[in-house]
Amino acid sequence: MDLQLKGKTALILGGSKGLGRGVADALAAEGVAVALVARGQEGLSRAVSEITSRGAKAAGFAADLANWPSIEDAANAARKQLGAIDILLNNSGGPPPSGVAGVSAKVWEEQFNAMVLPLFRITDLLLGDMRARKWGRILNVASMSVVEPIATIGVSNTLRSAIVGWAKTLATETARDGITVNTLLPGPIATDRTVQLSRAAAARENISVEQAIKRSADSIPVGRLGTPAEFGAVAAFLASPLAAYVTGSLIRVDGGAIRSV
Ligand SMILES: NC(=O)c1ccc[n+]([C@@H]2O[C@H](COP(=O)([O-])OP(=O)(O)OC[C@H]3O[C@@H](n4cnc5c(N)ncnc54)[C@H](OP(=O)(O)O)[C@@H]3O)[C@@H](O)[C@H]2O)c1
Incomplete structure (x- = not known):
């Protein structure tokens, strides 16, 4: 299927690896010029050279989401180099694991x-x-945890719900301008972040990291973790002109992990 994305430009926050990289790869394969933002220059350079070696257009911009001026500069530099941004992937790092009571x-x-x-x-x-x-x-990256809160990532459950409320409000405000706003809810997908959370679970429960990952995979109806490429494919469709009638939605990419309808 031709997603009709050729010639568009995307700004991908957290684009050097993991879910953001999966989205960057999927869009680049459809002829989208991708601007990747992350803190680490090395990861950015690696991602840009892998994407451009496949004949696509990509550029990296080092910036920290916790430092707004650096992000503003990165976005403006990306617009200058690649042109006006058609597609924005709102993505970020995840918070450290914890509950909510007593968080400072x-x-x-x-x-x-x-x-x-x-x-x-x-x-x-x-x-x-x-x-x-x-x-x-x-396109916003939230988490399945906004539907089914996960006890060990309380800050994530809470703050990502703010993104959901904001996104739904924004979708109505922008709908008549041809701008769609959708929020992706990943379940466990094989990235460094998943390994980091599995390490924390392994330490808490005195099991190995491999056991923690296997337990997570066994708990998912499809019986395995997802891949960044599978996540990217869903995002690329939502980013395309073909998805013009999908807005204000929460889209699960979780292998069936959320048990409710
Ligand atoms: N993977 C999953 O199963 C899953 C499930 C639900 C939700 N999520 C959430 O989805 C988001 C992405 O997860 P992921 O698995 O792709 O993580 P990841 O593999 O660790 O990748 C995170 C990306 O964001 C960048 N980043 C992190 N902190 C940043 C900051 N302060 N400023 C700019 N860039 C930053 C990283 O690059 P640098 O470190 O170089 O900055 C990297 O490119 C996270 O918020 C995660 O909690 C993930």
């Missing part, structure tokens, strides 16, 4: 400023161009 105000504030607020601000920065062109795609 400092942690709540720091995580809000790294995972939530910069996504709202960068969207506002890019909406003007999308409105002027009467076309845009805003």
